[in-house]
Amino acid sequence: MSPRTPRPPRVLAAAERARARGFRASSGDGVGPLLAALAAAVPDGGRVLEIGTGAGVGLAWIVSGLGRRRDVEVVTVEADAELAADVRGDVPGYVDVRTGRFEDLHPTLGTYDLVFADAEGGKWTDFDRTRDLVRPGGVLVLDDLDESLYTRPEHRATVAAVVADVHADPRFTVAELAFDTGLLLATRARDGGTA
Ligand SMILES: C[S@@+](CC[C@H](N)C(=O)[O-])C[C@H]1O[C@@H](n2cnc3c(N)ncnc32)[C@H](O)[C@@H]1O
Known part of the structure; x- marks a missing residue:
């Protein structure tokens, strides 16, 4: 399916940066508009976390979704x-790009209204720590969950385990979205829920 949401200029610039660097792991045009729409809904004074900045394509969608808002803090973590x-x-100045591995940085990160977990650390490993960073009423977004993307059985098993883990976490209401690379949205209960 061809993308129906036009790429904002900031996303086009980030995609060009990725192309120039030969970075091929950027988010696609499926999860991007979803991130923008969810960023727009973050409450006043809210916080957004991306784990795995890459060349900044997903981040550009998030920033585009925030438009002229300056009350939201965005943190993105990148090992490279x-x-x-x-x-x-x-x-923009309200975006804090932190260098380091999620596994090392997570105790310093605080909690968030929107979390996009898009790196090895915090998604395929340490996923329990990522779920703990989602505030009550907050939303967690995952992509690349379509098992047919993976040829190695151990990778398919890892994907299945992540999906099973979030379904088994009683704090979250989960929607698996079978489009693009295989997306998942999980909303934490407004009363926090119990782990
Ligand atoms: C799939 S790419 C991110 C794409 C980006 N989120 C986007 O939307 O275009 C994954 C990124 O995570 C980084 N990464 C891998 N392991 C990491 C870790 N443990 N902690 C932080 N970043 C990590 C990689 O260097 C890579 O840039």
């Missing part, structure tokens, strides 16, 4: 220092 530095030079 060069990628992080590139993106840091091209984002």
Whole structure:
């Protein structure tokens, strides 16, 4: 299916940065507009976390969704220092691009109204720690969950385990969305729920 939401200029610039760097793991045009729409719904004074900045394409969708808002803090975590530095030079001041591995940084990150987990760490590993960072009423977004994307059985098993883990977490209401690369939305109960 061809994308129906036009790419905002900021997303086009990030996609060009990815192309120039030969970075091929950017988010697609399925999850991107969803991130923008969810960012627009973050409550006043809210916080957004992306785990795995890459070349900044998903981040550009998030920033585009926030439009002229300046009350929201966006934190994005990237293990690759060069990628992080590139993106840091091209984002609004309310975006905090942190260099480091999620596994090391998560105790310092605080909690969020919207979390996009898009890196090895925090998604395929340490996923329980990511779920703990979602505020009551907050939303967690995952992509790349379509098992047919993976040829190795151990990778398919990892994907299945992540999906099973979030379904088994009583704090979350889960919607699996079978489009693009296989998406999942999980909303934490407004009263926090019990783990
Ligand atoms: C799928 S790409 C991210 C794409 C980006 N979120 C987007 O929407 O275009 C995954 C990124 O996570 C980074 N990464 C991998 N493991 C990580 C970890 N443990 N902690 C933080 N970043 C990590 C990689 O360097 C890579 O840039």
